[in-house]
Amino acid sequence: MTASGIDTALKFRHLFILRRGDPPTGQVTAALVDQFGKAGGKFIAPTDNDLRIFTALAAMQARKLPDFDAWLRQEQPLFKARLFQSAGLCPPPFLAPPPSAAPDELGPPPDKPAPAGAKPGPTQTPAGARADKPKTPLDAPRKPAASERLIPIGRRYERGVLGDPVTLAADLLPRHVAVLAGPGSGKTVLMRRIVEEAALLGIPSIVLDPNNDLSRLGDAWPTRPESWSEEDAAKAETYRACADVAIWTPGVTSGNPISLNLLPDFAAIDDADEREQAIGMAWTTLIPFLPGGGEKANRKKGVLADAIRRFSAGSGVALTDLIALLAELPDDVSEDSNAQKLASEIADQLRAAIAMNPLLKSIGEPLDPKMLFEAPSGKTRISVINLGGLASDEARDSFVNRLQMSLFTFIKRNPSQTGCLYVIDEAQNFAPSGAGTACKASALSLAAQARKYGLGMMFATQTPKGVDNKIVSNCTTHVYGRMNAPATIDAIQELMAAKGGAADDIGKLSKGEFYFSTEGSLRPFKVRTPLCLSWHPPNPPTAEEVIQKARSKRR
Numbered sequence: 001m002t003a004s005g006i007d008t009a010l011k012f013r014h015l016f017i018l019r020r021g022d023p024p025t026g027q028v029t030a031a032l033v034d035q036f037g038k039a040g041g042k043f044i045a046p047t048d049n050d051l052r053i054f055t056a057l058a059a060m061q062a063r064k065l066p067d068f069d070a071w072l073r074q075e076q077p078l079f080k081a082r083l084f085q086s087a088g089l090c091p092p093p094f095l096a097p098p099p100s101a102a103p104d105e106l107g108p109p110p111d112k113p114a115p116a117g118a119k120p121g122p123t124q125t126p127a128g129a130r131a132d133k134p135k136t137p138l139d140a141p142r143k144p145a146a147s148e149r150l151i152p153i154g155r156r157y158e159r160g161v162l163g164d165p166v167t168l169a170a171d172l173l174p175r176h177v178a179v180l181a182g183p184g185s186g187k188t189v190l191m192r193r194i195v196e197e198a199a200l201l202g203i204p205s206i207v208l209d210p211n212n213d214l215s216r217l218g219d220a221w222p223t224r225p226e227s228w229s230e231e232d233a234a235k236a237e238t239y240r241a242c243a244d245v246a247i248w249t250p251g252v253t254s255g256n257p258i259s260l261n262l263l264p265d266f267a268a269i270d271d272a273d274e275r276e277q278a279i280g281m282a283w284t285t286l287i288p289f290l291p292g293g294g295e296k297a298n299r300k301k302g303v304l305a306d307a308i309r310r311f312s313a314g315s316g317v318a319l320t321d322l323i324a325l326l327a328e329l330p331d332d333v334s335e336d337s338n339a340q341k342l343a344s345e346i347a348d349q350l351r352a353a354i355a356m357n358p359l360l361k362s363i364g365e366p367l368d369p370k371m372l373f374e375a376p377s378g379k380t381r382i383s384v385i386n387l388g389g390l391a392s393d394e395a396r397d398s399f400v401n402r403l404q405m406s407l408f409t410f411i412k413r414n415p416s417q418t419g420c421l422y423v424i425d426e427a428q429n430f431a432p433s434g435a436g437t438a439c440k441a442s443a444l445s446l447a448a449q450a451r452k453y454g455l456g457m458m459f460a461t462q463t464p465k466g467v468d469n470k471i472v473s474n475c476t477t478h479v480y481g482r483m484n485a486p487a488t489i490d491a492i493q494e495l496m497a498a499k500g501g502a503a504d505d506i507g508k509l510s511k512g513e514f515y516f517s518t519e520g521s522l523r524p525f526k527v528r529t530p531l532c533l534s535w536h537p538p539n540p541p542t543a544e545e546v547i548q549k550a551r552s553k554r555r
Helices: 027-038 048-062 068-075 082-086 170-175 187-200 230-242 272-289 294-312 319-327 339-356 393-413 440-453 469-473 486-498 543-551
Strands: 016-018 042-044 150-158 161-169 177-180 205-209 243-248 380-386 420-424 455-461 477-480 513-517 525-528
Touching: 042 082, 048 068, 048 082, 150 170, 150 187, 150 513, 161 170, 170 440, 170 455, 177 187, 177 469, 187 205, 187 230, 187 243, 187 380, 187 420, 187 455, 205 393, 230 243, 243 543, 272 294, 272 339, 272 393, 272 440, 294 319, 294 339, 319 339, 393 440, 420 440, 440 455, 440 469, 477 486
Parallel strands: 016 042, 177 455, 177 477, 205 380, 205 420, 243 380, 420 455
Antiparallel strands: 150 161, 150 525, 477 513, 513 525
16 A cells, blocks of 8 residues: 555555455454555456456457557447446546537547457447447547547557557647757657658648758658568658658758748737737847947847837838838837937948848748748648758858748748648757847747647757757657767756656667657656658768759749
């Protein structure tokens, strides 16, 4: 009783003793039985029918019948066992229908036949039985099948033995995913497989590629990998047929260049709080172009904030429109006594910045973010944005900030019912835990708001403590992989402990082994993940190869 924790300090624990006969009647045993009952313990006597159900299910599993797992999830034969009913596990809390679901709206589940080859037995329900018997937990309302889109993650892996398949509900993608794993862990392969599996469900992705590692998402394997199953091979064929992978090369005009507005599309935002966030993004974007310090610099920052707020209520969209407003600032925009002179100086500083920084100029028509999510062919678009052509960290951060501001306003105007995905590799460089970058504010705002409109984000990093904590805490799904340095091992163990797990072997995991945690997980558990469906050789493509790939999808 002490080991099980059914004492007064752990009321959420339960202890059941399976016994078909009465317990011994000795004085000591009777006292223990009395103490057991007072602590909430319960004796359960398995019935002959229970044993038949368990034996039949074990035999069906051993025969590896087609569709057995799907049938098991649909029919839930264990819920008919008196043992599970007596224990209050029909259904267990984590499978109970949501309290807001109305039974008359959901309706009963459709009948589904047993797996091919199964013999009739006590676990199968005769046709028409549902209509003639009282409702049991087995007949409880279920969510529509359309809401059960699943992204395979891998299989449980304990003590060197592969177990049941592990999936992530596609509906959880908008609540974000964090992949925290070091070099050689298989992190990139896992990220690619999630993007590929999402594409198979019709979910488009935008993928930031800082190291060329993700630019082969459209390439087929030259030869079939030995580790592939027949299902993997079939999925790879389907993926190549249904996915449209486009590579974009900001800063490289010979590839597939991309131009984005420097300011958010304020016209797309009608929520007051989100508008203030967008104003803050624009302000954070422009402040680095106003050099100087002291009181005058602080007053300029205030005038710029006032001007952006007024600009957000107008019809302008481009930086040149904002500069025109600053150059002729109306009297009622700012309460600073010298606002018009300061605004005129800000306008001049921004003009100078445009002259010196080509990336601030809009080259051609700015790209509609819709093109990043929708392919002209009608296939599922995967947009890989290769950052190799941006020569400095400042240029890279500035571009990513523009992208995130564009996504912030686009997804608000175009919410997705089926979901879409934005993947940030090396997330510590874009939303660091310490000092901010030009794109940190927009990344935090996007992570906080985009989920309401169906945009999920996947953050991957080798340094868990290097990413802003708001990012990691905003992710419902966590994947922890091998770490090499003591500091990163400690960081992972701390994160896992907060979710009720432990991982003394986090520094010894093999490539492709991870701890996985998502909604409904009691604690992180170990999985082994499959190889990606697209070609992933040891070395990434060269810059020239990336440009060549990008040209094939040039606008």
